[in-house]
Amino acid sequence: MKALRNLLLLTVFMLVGVAIAFYFRPQPVEQRIALGEQLGGDFTLQAENGPLRLEDYRGKVVLFFIGYASCPDICPTALAVASQGLKRLSQTEQQEVAGIFMSVDPKRDSPEKLAKYAGFFHPNFTGGTADRETIDKVVKQYGAFYRMVDLDGSAMGYAVDHSSRLYVINKEGKLAKALAHATNPDALAAEIRNLL
Amino acid sequence: MIKSMLQRSFLLATLSAAPFAMAEVSVENGYARAVPPGQMNSASFMIINNSDASDIQLVSGSSSVAKVVELHTHTNENGVMKMRQVETITVPAEGSVALQPGGYHIMLIGLKTDLAEGGEIDLKLNFSDESSKLLTLPVKKVMGGMQGHHHKHH
Numbered sequence A: 001m002k003a004l005r006n007l008l009l010l011t012v013f014m015l016v017g018v019a020i021a022f023y024f025r026p027q028p029v030e031q032r033i034a035l036g037e038q039l040g041g042d043f044t045l046q047a048e049n050g051p052l053r054l055e056d057y058r059g060k061v062v063l064f065f066i067g068y069a070s071c072p073d074i075c076p077t078a079l080a081v082a083s084q085g086l087k088r089l090s091q092t093e094q095q096e097v098a099g100i101f102m103s104v105d106p107k108r109d110s111p112e113k114l115a116k117y118a119g120f121f122h123p124n125f126t127g128g129t130a131d132r133e134t135i136d137k138v139v140k141q142y143g144a145f146y147r148m149v150d151l152d153g154s155a156m157g158y159a160v161d162h163s164s165r166l167y168v169i170n171k172e173g174k175l176a177k178a179l180a181h182a183t184n185p186d187a188l189a190a191e192i193r194n195l196l
Numbered sequence B: 001m002i003k004s005m006l007q008r009s010f011l012l013a014t015l016s017a018a019p020f021a022m023a024e025v026s027v028e029n030g031y032a033r034a035v036p037p038g039q040m041n042s043a044s045f046m047i048i049n050n051s052d053a054s055d056i057q058l059v060s061g062s063s064s065v066a067k068v069v070e071l072h073t074h075t076n077e078n079g080v081m082k083m084r085q086v087e088t089i090t091v092p093a094e095g096s097v098a099l100q101p102g103g104y105h106i107m108l109i110g111l112k113t114d115l116a117e118g119g120e121i122d123l124k125l126n127f128s129d130e131s132s133k134l135l136t137l138p139v140k141k142v143m144g145g146m147q148g149h150h151h152k153h154h
């Protein structure tokens, strides 16, 4: 009898385990948001003029991108699209929107370099980075991904594989949308306008 | 009489077209990406055409604006962008290959000068048949979301 009870208990534990694993299985960000999971949230980075806190951006729509500045293509394209999208809006509308570029490569990207880098695409864009622990926390918060990869034989030394979504954060600091890479500027402008 | 004139002009047309046919590789819509001041790297994009009956490989490049020039590609695996160096880029026989944002690119590493919009760079491309091409390319700001937007050839 006792053995049967133990077996039953074990089965229940296993089922619970499976359910938990199922609940926490890796899923595309879009799906996770659609399922009501609360991704995103506040963070503090190191920027040129001191700490850059998402909290300080309440009342603004924030376009947030995670990448690295020596990325020759994906990151600049994403920032160019963001900038183009923003320029579709009126001057007054643009003042209610900010862009934040977080580098996961603090070894190569100083806060000063990132400020210059982000500002190149739009005057409302800025950049920052952080220590590894903070970076990893923000990456996890936003359901993003990155990995340093050695490029053997390349003068680059290493590259960073990274997810390429553009996060649209609303005026209350909540993640509203995670857009796939190189969304067209018109679509982005419409997304932003929705949140203004 | 008219017929022979036609024949002659046809012959002439064929002859004058001949040197063209010998230029197996041609490059169009080439440019280098303008980057923020102080950036170490940039990339160059273009379309490479091959009119020859056999494949040809782009094997290396060099430029006075960068310490190192490498051939790279990007792949998108479930939204994760991966940049990797490649040995060669094949230009298929009687076809072309597009080096464009999000894919193949000529990586300019260790920029010796800022690549500002409106400037120019020199770029030498070396091919597997030991031919090479010396190009002068404009520096342009790349605006995303414009892929498939066709420019007029020069």
Ligand SMILES: [Cu+2]
Pocket (backbone or CB within 6 Å): A072, B043, B072, B073, B083, B084, B105, B107
């Ligand atoms: Cu590259």
